[in-house]
Amino acid sequence: MPHRRSAFFISDRTGITAESLGNTLLTQFDTLEFKRETIPFVDTVEKAQEVAARIMNSADSDQHRPLVFSSIVNPEVRAAIKVDGALCIDFFEAFIGQIEGELVQRASLTVGRAHGMINEEKYDSRIEAVNFSLTHDDGVKLKDLDEADVILVGVSRSGKTPTCLYLALQYGIRAANYPLTPEDLDSPTLPKMLLPFRHKLFGLTIDPVRLHNIRTERRPDSKYASMDNCRFEVNEAESMFRQHGVAFISTTHKSIEEIATNILHKANLKRRF
Amino acid sequence: MPHRRSAFFISDRTGITAESLGNTLLTQFDTLEFKRETIPFVDTVEKAQEVAARIMNSADSDQHRPLVFSSIVNPEVRAAIKVDGALCIDFFEAFIGQIEGELVQRASLTVGRAHGMINEEKYDSRIEAVNFSLTHDDGVKLKDLDEADVILVGVSRSGKTPTCLYLALQYGIRAANYPLTPEDLDSPTLPKMLLPFRHKLFGLTIDPVRLHNIRTERRPDSKYASMDNCRFEVNEAESMFRQHGVAFISTTHKSIEEIATNILHKANLKRRF
Structure with missing residues (x-):
């Protein structure tokens, strides 16, 4: 047995x-x-x-x-x-x-206070951060990126969206994200719309083999998922980060909590609660 | 001091x-x-x-x-x-x-295993659940609701979206959500597209005063945010839940963790990890 x-x-x-x-x-x-x-x-x-x-x-x-x-x-x-x-x-x-x-004080022994306490302010700031992430997911709305606490940059499927949502839910951080497209990667310069927000950028990278596997699940046998293309995109993205002094981490062997906590500390972000 | x-x-x-x-x-x-x-x-x-x-x-x-x-x-x-x-x-x-x-065994003393371990399967199922929530947010895509583990139903701003995302990130649960519009609430029957998924529905309700405050932040002085309308919508939604035997909880004094954990246990959902 x-x-x-x-x-x-x-x-x-x-x-x-x-x-x-x-x-x-x-x-x-x-x-x-x-x-x-x-x-x-x-x-x-x-x-x-x-x-x-x-x-x-x-x-x-x-x-x-x-x-x-x-x-x-x-x-x-x-x-x-x-x-x-x-x-x-x-x-x-x-x-x-x-x-x-x-x-030198007794515990108040109040349940509720301890874990999930009633805290409308915290609730509201989480919701705001989640809504912020949702409306700024995949670079959909860039016009008010100046409200973002951080802007995650990386190739498609490098982990940006779940990390943004985790940062919002766990820390109340307003995280936008910008997907580096193949067109962006053709040139080593930063995408134009990101230039004014350079100090807020944080890069995500990923092992090309892992990226290939993830993308293959979504679009098998596509150029998008091909090993060559994944290798190309990751290389170009990393060069871009290095050239412009954008801090970046690899998401390959990390859980979402680890990616989010790494960014929080490396980018010195201020929690909202 | x-x-x-x-x-x-x-x-x-x-x-x-x-x-x-x-x-x-x-x-x-x-x-x-x-x-x-x-x-x-x-x-x-x-x-x-x-x-x-x-x-x-x-x-x-x-x-x-x-x-x-x-x-x-x-x-x-x-x-x-x-x-x-x-x-x-x-x-x-x-x-x-x-x-x-x-x-009667020694701890392996392996760091990393302990908290955020490398676990591609878990990572993938979280990402899938997050993507599922995002594509089924606010009833945008209803055609494949049969893949949902649970469908949260409630009036606008009752807490559906953050709860879905938390269920996805924390438990890998595929949670869709359906916002009850004023038109839905004009009749006590369930919205037609939800009928086939009745067993998967879980309702969220909220104190009308709190709802009024939340909506006023977004659209001050609107009919949408008015106290009368908030009271009407919440009453109608609760009657609908009761009439159709849809379990529901109030989000008013709960954190997102508490709402999500309540649903997990009351709806007897199976975690994906």
């Missing part, structure tokens, strides 16, 4: 934090297989008791102790999901005492 | 996990003010030593011990940022021993 355990990520809010730290820890044991389940919005003792029953059921059917990663502010709710037959780690409980000691 | 401390979020990868748990803890002390700084990609002892120097500088200038929240896999790098003059909490170190004990 393979060693297959259940891993639960439990939270009084969305569960995104518990899941993200829990997964960081679990990926250190990559020879093992885990059945992962996230249970969000566990904010009453009753719900917690139901969850505890599910954990115990898993323990029975797996024949292994489940791992339970939780982040729960209320001590009674937290206590109710702790079962003897599982390894239970609560990320909130583990540190809150230490921080209370350091700050 | 106000009690103003520095809080550092430090990681060998993006810092998103360290920041998110660190902030969850800090928001429990909402009468205090923190100067927050995230330092990502600290993956060598040299970089860690620079960071340690910055922490000590803050301690000097603040006249208070900084709080340092880190998530660093490599023990030497981790050790190098620990300074005596700060409260240092490493989220990785705190739990990895306990989990090793439970699993």
Whole structure:
């Protein structure tokens, strides 16, 4: 029988934090297989008791102790999901005492404040940033690029659009993007409409083989997707970045979070929240 | 002098996990003010030593011990940022021993695997989901709605677009959206083109006052933004949801994460990764 355990990520809010730290820890044991389940919005003792029953059921059917990663502010709710037959780690409980000691102040124990709090200002600035990205996607509207915090430049399918959206959602950053077309790449000069915004440009590049694969999915056997053309476009784009001192990174081996965070820090962008 | 401390979020990868748990803890002390700084990609002892120097500088200038929240896999790098003059909490170190004990296996200590790992499949399915959302935003293309995992329905500015994008980026879910127009709302029946997809619909509603405020920002003094019209549209939309058994939630007091996570669980959607 393979060693297959259940891993639960439990939270009084969305569960995104518990899941993200829990997964960081679990990926250190990559020879093992885990059945992962996230249970969000566990904010009453009753719900917690139901969850505890599910954990115990898993323990029975797996024949292994489940791992339970939780982040729960209320001590009674937290206590109710702790079962003897599982390894239970609560990320909130583990540190809150230490921080209370350091700050010489008690935690307010307010749920909601902790994770997804009601914050209209933040909501609005995210929405604005998302709308900004959407209306400035693929260079559709360039006339008000002066409102952009950053303008991502790169060949088609180098990762510009999802990165812009992630920057908007995660950091409230207004990111526009400009796709370098084959015509743009025929000359080493920057596309004319970008010249006034040179200081806001950030380049994305990508391994030509990976680009070829991505483009082939979309338009098999096209010139657009051909290995030769991908190599040409990437080379020209990189020369253009170098020649004009445009900072750039490769997206090839990076997740969208990593691309976005790299740009945030390398371009020294100011978060909106 | 106000009690103003520095809080550092430090990681060998993006810092998103360290920041998110660190902030969850800090928001429990909402009468205090923190100067927050995230330092990502600290993956060598040299970089860690620079960071340690910055922490000590803050301690000097603040006249208070900084709080340092880190998530660093490599023990030497981790050790190098620990300074005596700060409260240092490493989220990785705190739990990895306990989990090793439970699993009777050593952690592989591989950085990169932990947070933003190289995973082309995941990357591709996110991009596909984002592209799907973009081409099905605001009901632009309805002919292939059968590929959608979920179709969000609601009045204009109820939060559909950012929620679709978040579902795509965070969970790889293909979310389309359909805006209920005033014409749709004149009759209590579902818009005709949605009928075949009734089982995939999920409604968003919003407090009319909040909707009025949001719409006024965009089109002040319009019929579209008027309090009467907002109240009418929201009422009609909610009746339509109720009459046709479409599950719905209010976006009024929720963050985008909360809206998306609620839908994921209430509609029982299957994540793509």
